[in-house]
Amino acid sequence: MLENNNLKICSRLVRRDIKFHKARSILLMAAIALVCMLYTFSFALGGMIRDGYIYTYKMTYGSDSHIIFYDLNRAQAAALRGHVRAADSVTLSAIGILSDDMLEYRSVKLAAVSSGWAEATDAVPLHGRMPEEKGEIALDELTMNSLAIPYEIGTEVTLWWTTAEGEKREDTFRLCGWWDSLMGLSETCAWITEETARELYPGMLESGHVSLGVTLYRPEKLEEQAEKMLTDLGLGHIPFTTNLACNEARLEFVGSQAMRFYRMNLIVVLCGILMIYNIARTSMQQNVRFYGRVKSLGMAPRQICVFSIERAAFLCVPAIVPGWLAGFALYVAVSPFVVVGIEENPALLFFRLWPFAAGALFTWLTTLAACLLPMRATAKSSPVQAMRFVEGQRGRSRRKGKRRRTTIPLMALSGLARQRGQSVLTAISLLLSLMILCGIWTQAVSYDEETYVSSLALSDYRIEDASATRSIQRYNPRSRSITPELLHALERHPAVTDTGEISTMEVPMYANEKDRAPIVATFEEKAEDGIARKESMANNPDWLAGYEKLRESGEYIGIVTGVKGLALEKALAQSLYIEGSFQPDRFASGKYVIAAGADSGQIRTTPPAGSKITVNGRKFEIMASVPYESSLISGADSKEAQFNITYYMPMEIFDELFPDHGIRNVMVNIDHGRQKEFDSFLAKLLKGTGIAVTSYSDYQWNFRDAIFHRYMIPLFIGSVMLFIGILNFCNAIVTRMLVRKKEFAVYESLGMTGRQIRRMLLWEGALCCGVMVLLLVPVTAASTWVWGRWWLAHTNTWCITWRYSLMPLWVSLPVLLILAVLIPLYCLKSVTRESITERLRVVE
């Protein structure tokens, strides 16, 4: 008898409620759209970060395949291809590996054309075509730059390569195509025709050394699956690698990176509930009384619950699509700054649908939470209590004491005190956002651009030889991409104020026992952490081998560096002579060099000043030793030279010693007023040369981009929170005014003038702001200081200058003051529009 419940009535009540309170509903929908925008944005961004990392790992691995098996014979490859776990596969038949010294940091296989493999490794020629005729070859641009091969179809290319058996050969090919790909940085192929491969290495293609790239149905636990495949087929030990993009540990790391963005959604949840709830609060009394009324007519708790759920859904439906669009637009605008180094817009490359679904779901849940709050207010009260609900009424009475004369400021204070519940909520929302904003702002402004850029950019532009544009590229002194003509053109440009040249040559050298003793002592000695300095280089076996060679035999690689103009100035710029001093005349004489080593006067990593070195049979004396400036040169030195000692000498002397050398880097300073002109000149001058340019502006941009990348999301969320806090603040003021229609009528009926009411409101505004200042300033200042100092103590970044700033707070306070004063005065007009008697009849 007492169990029948009709739930259909709920949707009618909801529809009517939305239609009846149009303005409030539209405001709520706008707030919900904003919440949906934030959710969609942060979910999409988090997803993009995840996909971006996975993309980078895939690029690093160099293939789309999940597992690559190496050194297979034909039968083994066929068996693996047919395994039940293999969804797809690509095959590569390499006859050897390019073995020019300049490619020692990379692995370039000389292989017969395999279009499947080429696609899986993004090694398809973009200029020219794949080899079709005997003797043709297609290469990637990085290999061409390292080997100083011109970008010209038909060019004769002579390559050193090593067969699988270790035999080193030299052959000449004809260039038919090339490509540039981020996927082939560490490993790629040099394509030749099958016919050429058979001719170069008869029997090789038939006998084996096949690599097989396998795509699995389920790309998880790759190592386990690879082992299982080999065991299933009884293939024993076959070498294989697995795609880094599917590596569990890396995926866990990627997940943790994306989680930073997802975690921000907790703030969005809080903000969203606060914002929607605060808008709903404007009619809290109305809502609670409504619930009381319908409860008294027999609306069951379950029906009220369904009503709230449907209300949330009805409000969400029209708000979600605009929220999605706004969130997506924001995501598209921001993503190029978050994921850099990809030609396509990362927003589109990593587009997924799930953030939209998640955004909609979370928006609905947030709205529901906000909509359920008034229902909760009535849940514990009887229908009678709910129908008599008066917001903010706590039944508190004033302490007994001497009667105070009622003044306008006292009335204002009392008016303010009545709304303290809502004021506390508003203050918390503002405080939270300002604490986050000021804390993050202090961190962001403490990063010192000047320190960062001046440490890394020694000149306005550094022009880099095509063979030395990346850290994995060994500089090739035979490369002539920076030609004398190009150099002259640069020097002659009217915008150029200063230039410098750097050339390097790796030279085997010898240090006698006396000269190498301080170096050995430095590296054998234990550092502050209790570990011998050489042990800290254990992760670089080439360095260790070079050092041990010096320690045992005195032989080492010296990087003889010719410097001219600006380059010499910058090499000595720190003027921190660890030993000796710079004497220009003696340096120019060609009998002296300057050694460059560790950046400390406490340790020695170069032979002592006054000792002698021999370069190409010519003797030089070390005039001084200075800290090594790593930003002076680009690219990498050979593996053998991982342990080296750099010697600076005048470029004229370097020319005499190595008359056929190329230029590794050119440094250029310009008149900054003509930067645009110079940039366009440079773009034209360097087009198609493979030469790279790193400019001062690049470092600035990198710095700003890094700071932006690091702090954009928290600052954005903090700003949205502040915006919501300010909205709540406005909302609280408006609500305070709207519910006082009758109160103002009573004042007026008792003889209070309009001017006195306005004065009272001004007092209220000022007092409200005063309370906010008393709360916000000390708490925000203290939290920013504590958080900032903690961050400073725990961060490892070197380019920080502590800058304590409460800028967001100082910007917000005047805004709050203006709003606190103006909104009540504006609302007063509409509240007092009706006559006193009409307003006195109002049932609040």
Added chain:
Amino acid sequence: MSIITIHNLKKYYGSGSSQVKALDGVDMTVAQGEFAAIVGPSGSGKTTLLNMMGGLDLPTQGEIIVDGVTLSSLREEQLAVFRRKRVGFIFQNYNLVPTLTVEENILLPLDLDGSSPDTGFLGDVTELLGLKDIMHVYPETLSGGQQQRVAIARALSAKPAIILADEPTGNLDSKNGQNVAGLLKMTTELYHRTLVMITHNLELAQLADRVIRMEDGRIME
């Protein structure tokens, strides 16, 4: 045969020296089809008693049996269904839902229950109360008298066992008040409903079969 039985009903607010005894041991019965008027000064506990009868508020102590149902044994959900099926409320301030039309307001207890209206019965009630022409307008456009007539129609719509009216004419002028009270008496008699009405107006109280006087939370019959 009594349709409402109240035994030793108490409702206290607060505690200690500030305790207010809104109802202090009320015992009473109301017979089926009876029209009982409750009168008494402000603060005597009339509205509290009426709210207890309708299951709108919970007593501190005592028992209320309405139409055979002991209210203290009901869970909140059951209490809600009890209100919608067994009780028709008429409030001094009407308590109409502003977002629903007159017709929808009248049918709301039935809609909440998911039951079909007795169209003939409702047609008669609305005809009788003079609401036929305003069925599709919203309450805010109606006068106080009209709104109270809508409230009476709503109270009758689910054919409840009892109708509880809390100063139904309190917000109306004397002419409208007389009209509404007359209509209320007429409709409850016509449809054989039990009516318990609170009023300050002794003239209206004379219309009742029985007048119950309350003072300080007690019945002074």
